[in-house]
Amino acid sequence: MSVNNKIDFSQFPDATGHFGQFGGRFASETLMYALQHLQETYNKLKDDPEFQAEFDKDLAHYVGRPSPLYLAERLTEKWGGANVYLKREDLNHTGAHKVNNTIGQALLAKYTGKPRVIAETGAGMHGVASATVAARLGLECVVYMGAEDVQRQIQNVYRMKLLGAEVVPVKSGTQTLKDAMNEAMRDWVTNVDNTFYIIGTVAGPHPYPQLVRDFQSIIGREAKIQLQEQAGCLPDALVACVGGGSNAIGLFYDFLTDESVEIYGVEAGGDGVETGRHAAPLSAGRPGVLHGNRTYLMADENGQIQHTHSVSAGLDYPGVGPEHSWLKDIGRVNYVAANDDEALDAFRELTRSEGIIPALESAHAIAYAKKLAKDLGKGKNIIVNLSGRGDKDMHTVAAIDGIEI
Amino acid sequence: MSRISETFARLESEGRKALIPFVTCGDPNTGATLAILHAMVEKGADIIEVGVPFSDPMADGPAIQLANERALKHNVGLSDVFDVVAEFRKTNNTTPIVLMGYLNPIEWMGYEVFSERAGKAGVDGLITVDLPPEEASEFSKLVRSKGIDPIYLLTPATAVDRARKILEAGSGYVYYVSVKGVTGSAKIDVTDVAENVARLKNDGGLPVVVGFGIKDPETAAAVAAVSDGSVVGSVLVNRCGELESESNDEIASQVSALIGDMRQAMDAA
Numbered sequence: 050m051s052v053n054n055k056i057d058f059s060q061f062p063d064a065t066g067h068f069g070q071f072g073g074r075f076a077s078e079t080l081m082y083a084l085q086h087l088q089e090t091y092n093k094l095k096d097d098p099e100f101q102a103e104f105d106k107d108l109a110h111y112v113g114r115p116s117p118l119y120l121a122e123r124l125t126e127k128w129g130g131a132n133v134y135l136k137r138e139d140l141n142h143t144g145a146h147k148v149n150n151t152i153g154q155a156l157l158a159k160y161t162g163k164p165r166v167i168a169e170t171g172a173g174m175h176g177v178a179s180a181t182v183a184a185r186l187g188l189e190c191v192v193y194m195g196a197e198d199v200q201r202q203i204q205n206v207y208r209m210k211l212l213g214a215e216v217v218p219v220k221s222g223t224q225t226l227k228d229a230m231n232e233a234m235r236d237w238v239t240n241v242d243n244t245f246y247i248i249g250t251v252a253g254p255h256p257y258p259q260l261v262r263d264f265q266s267i268i269g270r271e272a273k274i275q276l277q278e279q280a281g282c283l284p285d286a287l288v289a290c291v292g293g294g295s296n297a298i299g300l301f302y303d304f305l306t307d308e309s310v311e312i313y314g315v316e317a318g319g320d321g322v323e324t325g326r327h328a329a330p331l332s333a334g335r336p337g338v339l340h341g342n343r344t345y346l347m348a349d350e351n352g353q354i355q356h357t358h359s360v361s362a363g364l365d366y367p368g369v370g371p372e373h374s375w376l377k378d379i380g381r382v383n384y385v386a387a388n389d390d391e392a393l394d395a396f397r398e399l400t401r402s403e404g405i406i407p408a409l410e411s412a413h414a415i416a417y418a419k420k421l422a423k424d425l426g427k428g429k430n431i432i433v434n435l436s437g438r439g440d441k442d443m444h445t446v447a448a449i450d451g452i453e454i
Numbered sequence: 455m456s457r458i459s460e461t462f463a464r465l466e467s468e469g470r471k472a473l474i475p476f477v478t479c480g481d482p483n484t485g486a487t488l489a490i491l492h493a494m495v496e497k498g499a500d501i502i503e504v505g506v507p508f509s510d511p512m513a514d515g516p517a518i519q520l521a522n523e524r525a526l527k528h529n530v531g532l533s534d535v536f537d538v539v540a541e542f543r544k545t546n547n548t549t550p551i552v553l554m555g556y557l558n559p560i561e562w563m564g565y566e567v568f569s570e571r572a573g574k575a576g577v578d579g580l581i582t583v584d585l586p587p588e589e590a591s592e593f594s595k596l597v598r599s600k601g602i603d604p605i606y607l608l609t610p611a612t613a614v615d616r617a618r619k620i621l622e623a624g625s626g627y628v629y630y631v632s633v634k635g636v637t638g639s640a641k642i643d644v645t646d647v648a649e650n651v652a653r654l655k656n657d658g659g660l661p662v663v664v665g666f667g668i669k670d671p672e673t674a675a676a677v678a679a680v681s682d683g684s685v686v687g688s689v690l691v692n693r694c695g696e697l698e699s700e701s702n703d704e705i706a707s708q709v710s711a712l713i714g715d716m717r718q719a720m721d722a723a
Contacts, residue, residue, distance in 0.1 A: 241634060
């Protein structure tokens with residue numbers, strides 16, 4: 050991986066928001082002023098000790114960081130290969146990595162004096178995390194959610210409502226995450242004067258991919274120190290699931306310059322990448338432009354964005370964060386896919402062997418880690434990002450088992 | 455001289471303002487679109503903006519979203535749009551056609567192929583909603599080499615120095631977005647439009663047309679009086695939607711009737 054000798058990852062995105070050919074700011078003129086303003090604000094605040102101290106304090110006392118790095122001994126033994134460490138983002142307040150980012154962006158909203166926040170959500174985890182921080186800061190909160198996802202994730206919808214957020218079901222297009230994002234953008238254009246848009250993943254127009262990555266990169270910084278303490282070494286490999294890719298970039302970012310660390314991003318293979326029914330743009334898509342950035346996408350022959358399929362709503366997105374597209378093209382990260390059935394097997398296996406019920410999204414990472422642990426063999430160390438807990442998926446898994454709850 | 459500059463020169467000499475209707479190609483089918491284009495020219499359209507259907511029209515309100523969905527039911531894509539424009543050009547070689555849409559269908563086709571085919575079909579201008587000038591330098595050169603004007607949007611929030619850059623980057627005309635919001639949004643403030651348009655004309659020298667939120671003949675006339683023209687979209691595509699099951703001639707006749715009313719109001723003002 051000699052490519053790393055030439056790349057200073059901290060210099061990306063460049064000043065115009067690009068990661069090589071990816072990223073950028075492909076937004077309508079109606080949003081350019083707000084994006085420019087956000088970039089200026091963020092550039093000022095990211096190096097401001099007071100802002101950082103407030104962010105760190107919230108992560109420690111409100112989110113509960115650092116999240117543990119846990120050696121899954123029974124799983125390791127069962128698989129008979131490399132040691133499997135789980136970075137327990139599922140133990141964060143609200144049950145997933147999403148809150149790291151919403152804390153950061155809510156602080157930006159506060160510093161810019163915006164009384165109203167909006168968010169898009171797929172599985173509902175980012176919506177819940179946004180509604181949570183909005184409740185805590187006393188901000189008005191509107192969450193856009195595809196009408197189909199509202200049905201699939203009824204419990205998270207109720208959580209958001211309890212937290213005081215308004216949940217707007219989006220009935221346009223495919224009625225899933227991408228359409229929720231379209232609708233949030235439309236709201237933002239209309240209410241840009243008093244509204245902060247909390248984007249939930251490392252996508253969107255510049256500076257979102259950068260600032261979401263920065264807020265999530267705490268995951269990898271902690272994991273690096275924790276493995277050093279527990280095993281006295283760097284990991285041999287990292288594994289994380291990739292939908293938009295915020296938990297993955299959060300784990301990967303601090304290790305990009307460590308050439309000995311192999312990095313794997315696991316996309317949703319759905320029924321199998323070869324069937325076309327999947328959500329794996331890095332495995333089977335090509336570069337295009339959606340939601341403000343150039344990145345790998347799934348689209349038909351006319352460039353219309355395609356319907357995706359995954360058992361996990363949180364990975365059900367036809368694009369991916371632009372930094373991942375770049376990391377794929379420069380060969381720093383390997384992007385692979387795990388199918389629905391593999392993820393479900395991993396979901397059950399982790400639950401039974403460690404007493405940890407993972408989110409179906411995170412189960413994709415577990416599924417790939419199983420193969421990798423065997424390939425790497427004993428004595429090696431893998432860190433898997435356990436990005437969220439599986440409570441939200443009880444209905445989905447029970448339905449697959451033919452049980453109504 | 456391009457068809458767009460010829461059009462504005464002619465309008466100026468006649469002391470009239472541009473009436474620029476927008477319809478989505480393939481809404482509800484490509485035959486209807488062709489009939490609508492011709493009928494609107496007859497009723498006084500000066501330039502026509504033709505929407506290229508896209509699955510994720512982020513800057514558009516419900517009316518144009520639905521228009522896109524109606525077109526996409528028949529998988530209408532860029533190739534169909536070029537066919538419609540080429541067919542229109544067989545009998546009309548004067549009315550400028552400006553394509554308006556989003557970048558991904560163009561990315562998918564490839565910038566060079568797109569520019570080549572658009573030029574051949576007889577396209578005069580291109581508005582790509584999610585392609586600001588910062589990201590467009592290479593593409594702009596390509597489309598210009600085929601005689602196509604890259605047309606940019608300006609908004610009330612666009613800063614003065616940025617507006618100057620945009621005015622430099624674009625050609626043909628500038629599209630001033632009159633309201634904060636998506637297409638088809640709330641009513642516009644004509645006094646505010648007048649001030650901003652005057653400033654932009656002073657800075658750029660390009661014709662400035664105004665759109666987003668023009669729904670009736672009175673507003674079209676009032677806005678045109680303080681600018682170089684009015685763009686009308688959502689009311690037209692709404693009518694296309696209502697008439698989805700009618701014959702193409704009926705759709706063309708009713709949609710163009712709306713344009714006729716606006717033309718009268720603008721010319722009377």
